[in-house]
Amino acid sequence: MAGLIFVCIADEPPADFDETAKIFEPYLAPHDLAKTKVAYQQNIIEEGNWKLVMENNRECYHCDGHPELACSLFPTWGLTEGLIPAHLEEVWDRNKEAQSSLEERCRRYGLPYEVVEELDTRIAGIRISRESLDGEGESFSPDGRRLSKKLLGDLRDFRLGRCSMHLQPNSWFHFQSDHVITFGVFPVNEHQTLVRTTWLVADDAEEGVDYDLDKLTYTWKQTNLQDKAFVELCQKGAGSPPTSRALT
Numbered sequence: 001m002a003g004l005i006f007v008c009i010a011d012e013p014p015a016d017f018d019e020t021a022k023i024f025e026p027y028l029a030p031h032d033l034a035k036t037k038v039a040y041q042q043n044i045i046e047e048g049n050w051k052l053v054m055e056n057n058r059e060c061y062h063c064d065g066h067p068e069l070a071c072s073l074f075p076t077w078g079l080t081e082g083l084i085p086a087h088l089e090e091v092w093d094r095n096k097e098a099q100s101s102l103e104e105r106c107r108r109y110g111l112p113y114e115v116v117e118e119l120d121t122r123i124a125g126i127r128i129s130r131e132s133l134d135g136e137g138e139s140f141s142p143d144g145r146r147l148s149k150k151l152l153g154d155l156r157d158f159r160l161g162r163c164s165m166h167l168q169p170n171s172w173f174h175f176q177s178d179h180v181i182t183f184g185v186f187p188v189n190e191h192q193t194l195v196r197t198t199w200l201v202a203d204d205a206e207e208g209v210d211y212d213l214d215k216l217t218y219t220w221k222q223t224n225l226q227d228k229a230f231v232e233l234c235q236k237g238a239g240s241p242p243t244s245r246a247l248t
């Protein structure tokens with residue numbers, strides 16, 4: 001699907017994959033994954049059940065715990081009007097303005113941005129949208145500015161926020177104008193999970209010239225470490241009282 005390969009080992013794979021692919025492809029195709037290369041891949045083991053990893057990824061109440069990510073990803077994600085904590089009201093207003101401006105640019109370039117969310121009506125739930133980033137609105141950097149000088153695919157503008165895609169049961173993705181990040185979650189056992197993160201840049205982007213690898217990977221490396229700690233804390237909670245203790 002648009003340069004991504006999915007493998008399902010279930011005896012009866014979801015029958016609606018082609019239908020799902022048709023929803024995703026118009027969002028992803030302009031980034032032309034076939035003309036990208038892997039800049040870096042990270043594997044980390046989290047001491048938590050894979051379902052806690054996915055659950056943690058789906059909520060943003062903890063996003064205040066991601067100071068590097070919050071420079072570009074609005075930490076109001078998932079919140080709704082009228083329920084914004086006082087300390088995030090200014091951020092909420094800035095996000096609304098940035099989103100409106102992004103949608104105008106998307107209409108100009110013919111890029112879809114609307115939220116499609118079908119999480120509980122499909123066996124493999126989906127969500128996709130294009131959403132604004134803070135600062136310059138280009139990428140996951142401290143000032144929201146591009147992290148690679150090469151635009152992906154057919155894109156003509158760096159200021160396109162993030163096209164974020166979620167595909168249950170175990171993956172999510174962020175497509176920016178300058179790079180793509182993919183996340184795969186693989187259970188090792190009931191209390192350990194492998195999280196694989198892959199950074200992709202344009203295939204003609206040159207490391208040290210068009211992008212700095214440390215800067216490219218910094219925000220999500222930090223975020224992954226923070227999420228690892230959150231998941232492990234949740235695992236401790238989920239495992240309490242210790243399952244080995246006899247119930248009386």
Ligand SMILES: [Fe+2]
Nearest residue numbers: 056062066227
């Ligand atoms: Fe997180």
